[in-house]
Amino acid sequence: MLEKLLAYAIIAGARTVTGLRSLWLGTTPKPVQRIYYANHSSHGDFVLLWASLPPELRRCTRPVAGADYWGKPGPRGFIINRVFNGVLIDRQRGEACGDPLAPIEQALAAGDSLILFPEGTRNLDDEVRLQPFKSGIYHLSRKHPQVELVPVWIANLNRVMPKGRALPLPLLCTLSFGAPLVAGEEEGKESFLERARDALLALAPAEGH
Template identity: 45%
Template structure:
């Protein structure tokens, strides 16, 4: 094993252990996804720790094949964040549309970037993603309306499994606007895969169905 690989393995093990100590996270699986199919894990979002908790709850053999989807402007801001995103979490970084449009070198004549290209590329390689369809963090009191990205990605990659993941108590561990982690037991409940949208299902109907499947896990 190379020094670079050893470094990655040690940091991953440390972060998984730290995450479990801070959150006491317990994971529950309704059905383990098929390992030979790409999977889109989609979850409610109320804390900066949400992606880490899902990633740490996965079996070790799956972690290197699962990519959290995160905002490029945040994770490229410092060398430490860039290292964690690229080497440890294997994150797929995406540009936020508004910031990309407001960039100094933005041009009206420039062809718009496909925001789903990097995500589809990962799925086409047989790997998996962690996404938060609400788009931004909520306060944990409810699930906001899903953005359209989940629908378009599912239509583009119908062979991918769609697995809802309900995160409980994450807003209490790291409340919005706080930097203080409060040790509280959390849960990550992985539901059974839902069907991808067919040709007759509208975007609104699919997103409502996906949201309902996620919210149903809160009562388990």
């Protein structure tokens, strides 16, 4: 019960503060397994994306988050585990210590959809719209070709919660959902990462807007 109340409060708060608007430009919200991948400039990115989904999709969509930030005991850990049912990954662990994508693989094998940020870390550089993608999204697409990759551009959230500010600024945030894509059987890693990155950038508003 507490988890449901918190989820409702988070969704209502996110929509109130951001005036959340979802634009399904290249697809529609439908009950198929997907990885929603987005630009990353704020700790609230996955909250906004999750809140933008219809209730039936939220129930089976799990955000992927760094264990170093979200996995600590206390309110933060309770929210990611009990409210969002997040998939926590150890971003500090290399492949020599085991597959860092293993928790994501398990979630996909269970039929869950995911929210993923292929930049890996938050982009705090206003001069760079999108950082290079990590290779994980390519490997996931090759191993799970049945899973649609849906690009989602999150506009303005970094202005709602700028770094160092305790309270959010009420600004309109728009999430633009693009057409799904998958890695081709013969497509190389660099080619796919560039294509996936270009698909996300194509949804970004023009500079100055």
